[in-house]
Amino acid sequence: MEKVLCVDDDLSLLRLYQEELAEEGYKVILAKDGKEALRKFEKEPPNVVVMDIRMPVMDGIETLTAMLGKDRQIPVILNTAYPQYRENFMTWGAEAYVIKSSDLTELKAKIREVLDKRKKTGQI
């Protein structure tokens, strides 16, 4: 089963991820900030990460950097309400950038696309 690690400080959004992504057939792992995400990332390496940028404790950019430090190939989808982060070089190591919405259609398509690409290159 493909594993998706979802990181966001909005707990209701985490619940939505859990519900909708499990429905798609993924194993969903949840974390409420970057620190927790890194712990779970190491304990149970995911196939793809969906992550917010603005979070308390450890933000998404720092967490992305730390994740890439452990696995340069890990695809991370940044999911944020703020498009201005797209200009920040530190986000360019992410696989994709999706503007946050309660409609997960675009995000789900992106997750599928990223995982299919990984399968094609033999990384899953």
Place this chain on the structure above:
Amino acid sequence: MAGGKGERLYPLTQDRAKPAVPFGGIYRIIDFTLSNCLNSGIRRINLLTQYKSLSLNRHIMQCWNIFNPELDEFINLIPAQQRVSEDWYLGTADAIYQNIYVLQTDRPDLVLILSGDHIYKMNYMEMIAFHQERRADLTVAVIEMSKNLSRELGVIQVDEDYRIIGFEEKPAIPKTIPGHPDLILGNMGVYVFNTEVLVRRVIEDAKDRNSQHDFGKNVIPAMVGQDRVYAYSFRDENKKVAKYWRDVGTIDAYYEVSMDLVAIDPQFNLYDQAWPIRTFLPPVPPAKTVFFEEHEGGRVGVAYNSILSSGCIISGGKVFRSILSPRVYIHSYSEVRDSILLDDVDVGRHARLNRVIADKGVRIPQGYQIGFNLKEDAKKFTVTQSGIVLISKGTLLG
């Protein structure tokens, strides 16, 4: 880039990074690239270091701490931070990848990438003007070289407009310059990048498991055909007939490039006041020769065709075609030929040196001879292919 191990320069790199290796009596190798920056008006410099950087850091603090932060000038020494990687720098491109944060902080439009271990004189602003004129994503400085050197260089092919159409790293059979079957265009390791393109390409490279994360081997070949990549023909500021650019990558190359400086008319010009080479000079007195006893067997302190740095004392010994760094002491009746003696070397009475490189602080005992019987020398010292004997730092003799 000042992070290379310089393994082929060992034991000169036993305790120091290659850019910090002393050269030409008073300089360090990195002084030439940094002087190029200063003479080109480039005063915002990040120096990426990693191995054995103590003497390099000290030299930069002593000599290059001259930029004014109030004018937004700086020289930053940046060791590997392990920010985006748990590795040391895996290659030149990885060194940039690991410092994307620095580029995000400064957000320059262009990044000039230089090696800290080449000897040449170049006005980088002319190259930057060329880069902007061509609206290039990347411009690579190239120099015409003999095709026999292709195994040591990146070899570049260009179209009439100098757009790069081919790039091979160290090929055995290189593509020569059209109309010049003996010449190739060699990559000098001097790059001007549009920052955004640089960041994108080094991230792509970092994620490529098959890459060695090197600009010459991986990033540039991948960019040719995809981005606007141009070659800039090196315009030399050395004011000699042949263009001058040297990589002192091996002990033999180091020796040869150094000894050029004591020629009557050296290829590399240290004396052009319009292109000063800056370095750190310790507060020591001027060089001095002592003894001129004209009777037979008398002591004479002389130096012929040599470079003598401040603080040297030639006291009753003879020096021929040699380079003496600061505070070298040559004692009576000794003889030094075709040698390079680094700071504080002491040559005892009646000692004889021939084609020797002695690292800092080496003391040659009275009557000792080095460089006359290479078989014997090889038991104690490093002897190179061309017969140069290297006495490393801390060697105890006698």
